[in-house]
Every structure is written in C-alpha cells, then in structure tokens.
Amino acid sequence: MVTLSRDFERHVGAALDVNPTDLSAMEHLMVSGSLTPSELSRRLDISTAATTLVVDRLVALGHAQRHPHASDRRKVVVVPASASVARAVDELMPVIGGVASLAQELSPEERVVIEAFLARVVGVYESALVPDRAMNAGGPSAA
Numbered sequence: 001m002v003t004l005s006r007d008f009e010r011h012v013g014a015a016l017d018v019n020p021t022d023l024s025a026m027e028h029l030m031v032s033g034s035l036t037p038s039e040l041s042r043r044l045d046i047s048t049a050a051t052t053l054v055v056d057r058l059v060a061l062g063h064a065q066r067h068p069h070a071s072d073r074r075k076v077v078v079v080p081a082s083a084s085v086a087r088a089v090d091e092l093m094p095v096i097g098g099v100a101s102l103a104q105e106l107s108p109e110e111r112v113v114i115e116a117f118l119a120r121v122v123g124v125y126e127s128a129l130v131p132d133r134a135m136n137a138g139g140p141s142a143a
Contacts, residue, residue: 029080
C-alpha cells in the first residue's frame with residue numbers, strides 16, 4: 001500500500017508537472033486555500049529560501065499566484081490556482097471514489113474488524129513516533 005501510494009503521488013505529480021516537494025506544497029494550499037510563504041515553509045519543513053523556489057516554480061507553472069496579504073501590506077499569500085486544484089481533483093477522484101465504493105460494499109462486521117485493525121496499526125506508528133513528537137512539542141531534546 002505504501003509503495004502504491006507513493007507511485008500514485010508520482011502519477012499526480014507527473015500529471016501536474018511538479019516534483020514531490022511542489023506537490024506537497026500544492027496539497028497544503030488546496031487544503032488551506034492560501035498561506036503565507038512562512039506558513040508554507042513551516043508546513044513543508046524547509047527553509048524560507050527553498051520555499052521561495054517552490055512558490056516560484058508553482059507560479060511559473062500556473063499552479064499558484066502571489067496575492068497581497070489582506071491585513072498586512074508587507075506580506076503576500078500564496079493562493080492555489082482553481083484550474084490546478086480542479087486538475088488535481090480530477091486525478092484524485094478515481095482513487096477516492098473507488099475506495100469509497102469499496103467501503104460502502106463492506107458489511108458492518110467487516111467494518112468493525114477493519115477499523116479495529118487500522119486503529120492498532122495507527123497505534124504502532126504513533127508509539128514509534130513518541131520521541132519525535134516529544135521533541136517537536138518542545139520536550140527536553142528540542143533545544
């Protein structure tokens with residue numbers, strides 16, 4: 001599943017002519033609507049200089065635009081282009097719809113088993129991330 005998911009992300013990136021970092025930036029913009037470059041930098045966990053390059057590429061490809069910030073004249077926000085959002089959604093919908101259709105076909109008993117299994121898988125991942133989450137939350141090793 002992880003391999004297929006990565007392959008699908010590459011497929012969507014290729015359809016939009018963007019690299020993985022640019023695709024991740026687009027995902028954040030699609031979810032949030034608009035972000036300042038600093039907010040985008042934090043979400044991508046890359047430097048502001050690298051974020052500038054990402055935004056430059058997205059703007060050059062027509063996937064995003066820079067607009068003045070609504071309340072702070074010194075800032076700009078990066079806004080996803082509606083045509084690019086529609087194109088991304090077109091790529092995503094066959095998978096989203098297909099998975100939703102499969103979920104609808106499950107019996108209530110099957111859903112209970114799958115939900116329980118996935119909850120346990122999430123627990124395994126979360127327990128493996130405990131040191132990282134403590135550090136990101138300002139724990140002792142965050143200094």
